[in-house]
Amino acid sequence: MSEHPVHLVIGATGAAGSATARRLAATDVHLVLAGRDRAEVDALSQELGAPGHTIDARDIAAVGALVEGVVEEHGRLDGVANLAGSVLLKPAHLTTPEEFHDTVATNLTSAFAVVRAAAPAMRKAGGSIVLASSAAAQIGIANHEAIAAAKAGVIGLMRSAAATYGAKGVRVNAIAPGLVDAKMTAKLVGNDAQADASRKMHVLGRLGTGDDIAAAVCFLLDPANDWITGQVLGVDGGLGQIRTRG
16 A cells, blocks of 8 residues: 555646646655546656556546556555546537537536546545536636536536535535636637736636646645535636626
8 A cells, every 4th residue: 555645636637737736746645647648648647757547537437447446556545636627618509419518528527437436435544536617607607508517517516425425534625717828728818809808807817827726626635624525616816706897
């Protein structure tokens, strides 16, 4: 059994995932990485000296096998962050069935897969599961129907799982980011006018960074904060709760 806590980051190669992995790698945890793109996973694995796995987080069985393998190899699992996700900005009538199903699978099914696999693995010693929702799940933002539905589902999943597994010491929480400057969101801030409009939606006047999200994820993973469960932590520049002037 590993002498150090074992943490698994799924979606490890995105802006938030890689920033979370780098923060965790600087601590005493044993880090395990997982992502969809083999080349990106291998590069981050080599950079951080952490084992990496290529996985489609939408595949419930594959996530289960990954978690089972981590527990078999290291004898424990203390924390999991699911940062796999996507962004789709379209009104409902322009969203194809395929786009809707992919959005739900990438954002909600992946979260369910993580809870289904990780919570039982943590029941003996407890642990922390962190899921990714969105500020768009808590307020109405035009053209966010599919992604808002999926991310709102993550919140419902999180709260129910927190109730189900809390007696075993398993904490389940979610982060709810605003718009983060990342490869995934490049089309949303593709020119100066779009970027300026997006910044003005956030009362703090800037977009988020991967490290902003990572700080919140690591806070929720930290056993020093083991009296926090069933919570949605907004990391959104105020977007989810505060309206800007004008």
